[in-house]
Structures are given as structure tokens and as C-alpha cells.
Amino acid sequence: MTGSLEKLLEKAIDYAGLFPPALLSMDEAVAEYAAILSSNKRWIVNRFAVPVSRLAELGSHLPPMQEAWPLTVIGRDLAGYADDRKLIEDFRRQFEQKAKVQAFEVKANAADIELVRLASLANSSLGNTYVELDWGDEMSEAIHEIADTESVGVKARLGGNTAGECPDPAHLAEFLQECIQIELPFKLTAGLHHPLRHFDESVKSPSHGFLNILTAGTLAYEHDLSVRELAEILSDESPASFHFEENSLKWKTIEGSMDSITELRTMFRSFGSCSIDEPLTDLCKLGLLNAESMV
Numbered sequence: 001m002t003g004s005l006e007k008l009l010e011k012a013i014d015y016a017g018l019f020p021p022a023l024l025s026m027d028e029a030v031a032e033y034a035a036i037l038s039s040n041k042r043w044i045v046n047r048f049a050v051p052v053s054r055l056a057e058l059g060s061h062l063p064p065m066q067e068a069w070p071l072t073v074i075g076r077d078l079a080g081y082a083d084d085r086k087l088i089e090d091f092r093r094q095f096e097q098k099a100k101v102q103a104f105e106v107k108a109n110a111a112d113i114e115l116v117r118l119a120s121l122a123n124s125s126l127g128n129t130y131v132e133l134d135w136g137d138e139m140s141e142a143i144h145e146i147a148d149t150e151s152v153g154v155k156a157r158l159g160g161n162t163a164g165e166c167p168d169p170a171h172l173a174e175f176l177q178e179c180i181q182i183e184l185p186f187k188l189t190a191g192l193h194h195p196l197r198h199f200d201e202s203v204k205s206p207s208h209g210f211l212n213i214l215t216a217g218t219l220a221y222e223h224d225l226s227v228r229e230l231a232e233i234l235s236d237e238s239p240a241s242f243h244f245e246e247n248s249l250k251w252k253t254i255e256g257s258m259d260s261i262t263e264l265r266t267m268f269r270s271f272g273s274c275s276i277d278e279p280l281t282d283l284c285k286l287g288l289l290n291a292e293s294m295v
Contacts, residue, residue: 001289005244007261008214011046013279014072014272016189018050021202022274026054030061033069036276040292044280046270047072047102052084055091062098069099072270073126075106088126103269105155105187107132108142128269130155130187135167140178147184153269154184158208159191159200166191166205173230176213180220180267188213189272195282197237208234210271210279211242215251217268222260239286 015036016022017029024032033048047070050058055073062069075084088101104126131146132155133139146154156175159166167175179186191200196209216233219225225233233251236242243250247258273279283289 002244003246004249004258004261005288006043007258007265008211008218008244008249009044010265011044012210012214012268012270013044013276014047014049014187014270015045015276016049016272016274018054019272019274024274026057026061030058030063034063034065037069041276041280045276046070048099049074049272052076052087055087058099059091059095062095065098068097070102071099072103072105073101075104078106078108078131081106085126102127103130104128105130105132109134128153128185130185130269132157132189135171139175143175143178143184144182147182154179154186156186156188157190158188159203166203166207169197169208169231169234170227172208172213172234173216173227176217176230177220177225177227180217180264183267185267185269187269187271192271193273193275193278193282195279195286195288196239196242197235209237212236214264214268215242215249215256217264218249218256218260219251219254221264221267222256223254225254244288 015033017024017032018026033045036042036045049072051074053076073084073088075081084104084106088104092101106129108131129151130153133142135156143154146152156167156172157165158172178184191207192210192213194207194209195211197212198207198209199205200207212234216225216230219233220230236251241252249256249261280289284291
């Protein structure tokens with residue numbers, strides 16, 4: 001693995017085994033995450049994602065450990081924020097030595113962003129907060145409102161159980177460009193099990209690749225690329241277009257430095273995936289990782 005690829009993907013995945021399509025039991029998800037942390041796969045994994053309603057269940061399943069697990073908690077909605085916070089505080093009192101809540105994610109309607117409530121989230125000691133927005137005409141306005149609120153980032157969903165849940169490359173390009181230009185922290189979820197854009201037979205729809213997105217973001221940061229240029233990178237399904245050297249990456253003839261990768265990763269925090277093996281297996285198939293990364 002080259003230096004640029006490691007920097008691009010280090011702690012890039014929040015493990016979401018409790019969520020679809022895996023839908024593991026708590027026992028299974030806890031065991032898998034514990035196994036990942038003790039393996040060579042650990043470098044790519046960040047937090048354990050858990051619904052706020054299952055925090056107590058997680059606490060009862062946490063194994064003995066040398067260091068506390070980092071968690072990202074998925075809330076219900078902004079209206080239920082006070083109840084969610086109480087569940088988190090109860091969990092912290094009981095299990096803080098075993099697991100630490102580092103982030104809180106909550107879905108919101110782009111038309112109904114309430115800055116006062118977002119401000120209360122930002123000052124809540126819940127760690128980094130990410131507001132998940134729906135794709136649509138009002139998304140851009142909501143992004144700028146969130147950018148005015150300290151310690152709150154944005155989250156976007158890139159897939160689901162049906163074809164219509166995956167945004168097209170142009171909309172994703174607009175989202176990336178906007179977040180990078182205003183330096184708004186963001187994370188992504190769903191539909192990102194594979195490195196490159198491809199056709200997903202399970203939903204009969206094209207799906208985005210995480211290398212496309214991270215490469216596009218890096219090059220957008222360094223070269224201020226247009227939405228059209230970013231969409232072209234996001235649409236590219238050819239492994240031959242992407243190159244990862246020790247101190248730089250390249251898409252076709254456009255090069256991005258290690259400094260730009262670092263800057264991009266300060267904005268792009270992680271993406272949720274219920275599988276760690278699928279992304280790593282595909283990276284091995286592309287010749288970007290060796291088999292030791294799967295042990």
C-alpha cells in the first residue's frame with residue numbers, strides 16, 4: 001500500500017454492522033468489530049455505529065478491552081434530540097471506561113433546519129454532530145445554515161434498497177464542492193462498499209465508489225475543479241484512471257499532493273459501511289493492497 005492511499009483511507013470507515021444490509025445481531029456485530037480491531041484491518045476502521053435506542057444493549061455486550069471503543073451514535077430526529085441525549089448520558093455514566101461517544105448523527109429535513117436547535121447540539125458535549133440532509137433543491141441552503149453553526153457537520157446518504165436513493169454524479173459533485181469550498185466537515189453513508197463506481201445488481205442502479213469520491217475531493221481541494229470536472233471523476237469506472245503513489249495521487253493527468261489529501265481528510269471524516277471485508281477485498285483485487293491487509 002502506498003503512502004497516499006493509506007493517508008486517504010486511514011480510519012475512513014465507521015463500522016455499521018448493525019445496519020442494513022448486514023443487520024447483524026448485537027452479539028455478531030460486537031464480535032466482528034472486536035476481531036477487526038485485533039487484525040491488520042484496523043487501520044481503515046474508525047468508530048462503531050450504533051442506534052441511540054440500542055445503546056443500553058451495546059453496553060451489556062461490550063467485551064473486556066484495553067482501550068475504550070470509539071462510538072458514533074445514530075439519533076432518531078431533531079425533535080427527539082432531548083430524549084436521545086438522555087440515553088447517551090445514561091450510557092456514559094455506566095460504560096464510559098469501555099466506550100466513548102465521539103459523534104452524534106441525526107436526520108433532518110433540509111427545509112426545516114432550526115439553527116437554535118443545531119446550536120444546542122453543538123454545545124451539548126456529544127462530540128461532533130452531523131446532520132443528515134435529503135437530496136433536493138433546498139440542500140444547498142441548509143448546508144450553508146449548518147456551516148454557520150459551530151461544531152456541526154453534514155451527512156449525505158448515497159444509497160439504499162432502491163435505485164432512486166443514489167444521487168447522480170452531478171448532485172454529489174455539487175455537494176462535495178460546496179462542503180470543500182466552505183470547509184464544512186462531512187461524512188457519507190450507504191452504498192459505498194466498493195472502491196470504484198459500478199452497476200449494483202442488487203438495486204439495478206449505478207453506485208458510487210469511495211475512491212472516486214476521495215480522489216475527486218482531493219483534486220477539488222487542490223485545483224478548485226468545476227462541478228462538471230468533479231462529476232467526470234465520480235462517473236469514472238476505469239481502474240486505469242486512478243493512480244496512488246507514495247506522496248501523491250492522480251486521476252488521469254490531474255495530480256493531488258499529500259498536503260491536499262491531508263486537507264481533504266480534515267473535512268471528510270468517514271463513511272459508514274456494514275462491511276469491512278468488501279472494500280478491502282476490492283482494493284486487493286485492484287492491486288492496491290496485498291493479502292496481508294485481510295488478515
